[in-house]
Amino acid sequence: MSERPAVLGAETVTLAYGHTAVVHDVSLSVGEGGIGLIGESGSGKTTLARALLGLLRPRSGTITYGSRDLASLDRKERARFRSDVQPVFQDGSEALDPRMTVEASISEALTTHHRMAKADRRARVAELLADVGLDSALTARRPHQMSGGQRQRVAIARALAVEPRLLVLDEPTSALDVTVQARILDLLEGLAAEHGLGYLLITHNLGVVDRLCRTSHVLFAGRVVESGPTTDLLTRPAHPYTLALRDAVPRLGGEPPRPGGRTEAKPAESGCPFRLRCPFAVDVCGEEAPQVRDVQGRMVACHRAEDVLAEGEVPHAPRK
Numbered sequence: 001m002s003e004r005p006a007v008l009g010a011e012t013v014t015l016a017y018g019h020t021a022v023v024h025d026v027s028l029s030v031g032e033g034g035i036g037l038i039g040e041s042g043s044g045k046t047t048l049a050r051a052l053l054g055l056l057r058p059r060s061g062t063i064t065y066g067s068r069d070l071a072s073l074d075r076k077e078r079a080r081f082r083s084d085v086q087p088v089f090q091d092g093s094e095a096l097d098p099r100m101t102v103e104a105s106i107s108e109a110l111t112t113h114h115r116m117a118k119a120d121r122r123a124r125v126a127e128l129l130a131d132v133g134l135d136s137a138l139t140a141r142r143p144h145q146m147s148g149g150q151r152q153r154v155a156i157a158r159a160l161a162v163e164p165r166l167l168v169l170d171e172p173t174s175a176l177d178v179t180v181q182a183r184i185l186d187l188l189e190g191l192a193a194e195h196g197l198g199y200l201l202i203t204h205n206l207g208v209v210d211r212l213c214r215t216s217h218v219l220f221a222g223r224v225v226e227s228g229p230t231t232d233l234l235t236r237p238a239h240p241y242t243l244a245l246r247d248a249v250p251r252l253g254g255e256p257p258r259p260g261g262r263t264e265a266k267p268a269e270s271g272c273p274f275r276l277r278c279p280f281a282v283d284v285c286g287e288e289a290p291q292v293r294d295v296q297g298r299m300v301a302c303h304r305a306e307d308v309l310a311e312g313e314v315p316h317a318p319r320k
């Protein structure tokens with residue numbers, strides 16, 4: 001496996017549970033800095049994250065790490081991949097064994113990946129806790145004896161213990177209250193810069209990626225409908241779903257939005273999947289699935305991308 005750059009990629013990946021495909025033909029790559037993946041609940045974000053972590057095999061397409069297909073790594077390379085690419089999930093408790101103290105939990109990561117001597121481990125645990133802004137007095141606590149924010153900090157310290165190169169952050173703050181969310185995001189931003197980490201930040205909140213990711217992908221019903229510089233997606237969306245997401249940006253801590261017209265409507269099975277919720281939908285949207293194309297610096301799958309761009313701040317009530 002090559003040393004640099006550490007690039008994790010999905011190439012035209014389709015993912016399924018049984019016979020049901022839930023992610024379709026997705027391509028993206030995560031290297032230096034932050035990449036955002038945005039979409040509402042059920043759009044396939046976690047499924048894609050699991051595939052990128054090597055926990056779910058694509059039905060078709062390839063997950064790559066460096067120049068290698070993840071599926072072709074031998075045992076040693078796989079072990080290396082597992083320490084290079086670390087997940088941080090929504091609720092820190094998922095990463096932490098409820099029976100283990102903070103010290104034991106972080107030490108375990110250190111032993112598994114670095115075979116560190118006991119005395120060195122103690123010192124390293126204290127360093128890692130300081131890195132994530134936690135007092136070393138917490139080392140004897142178990143997960144249920146801490147707040148959600150503290151648990152998430154411990155989970156981040158545990159992920160950092162193995163000196164990863166990339167993080168997959170799946171809604172890392174959505175289980176936390178507002179002020180704690182902001183602090184954890186600041187922490188992640190600082191740590192990523194300090195350690196030169198690349199990361200994929202998965203969220204339903206466009207406001208969150210705006211702070212941490214230069215480039216973002218918008219997922220709807222398992223398909224990337226728009227990709228480009230995050231600032232462009234926010235200031236001039238080219239897909240009606242991005243526009244609706246932008247206008248529904250929840251405050252930190254808010255409920256995940258289901259923006260875009262009749263939000264109860266399921267993705268359409270023919271033509272454009274978003275058309276039943278789309279205020280821009282016209283006949284062609286029911287007849288042909290839009291292909292991804294380059295429109296003014298972003299990739300977008302919408303027959304009416306130029307109109308969406310031109311109209312800018314269009315209200316998203318259906319026009320018909």
Ligand SMILES: Nc1ncnc2c1ncn2[C@@H]1O[C@H](COP(=O)(O)OP(=O)(O)OP(=O)(O)O)[C@@H](O)[C@H]1O
Nearest residue numbers: 017018022039040041042043044045046047048204
């Ligand atoms: N283990 C599973 N077996 C079958 N279907 C699943 C499984 N996990 C998820 N799904 C389905 O796959 C689709 C995508 O789910 P996924 O959890 O990836 O979405 P998500 O965007 O991460 O949503 P959320 O933000 O609510 O976590 C959903 O329709 C979901 O019901």
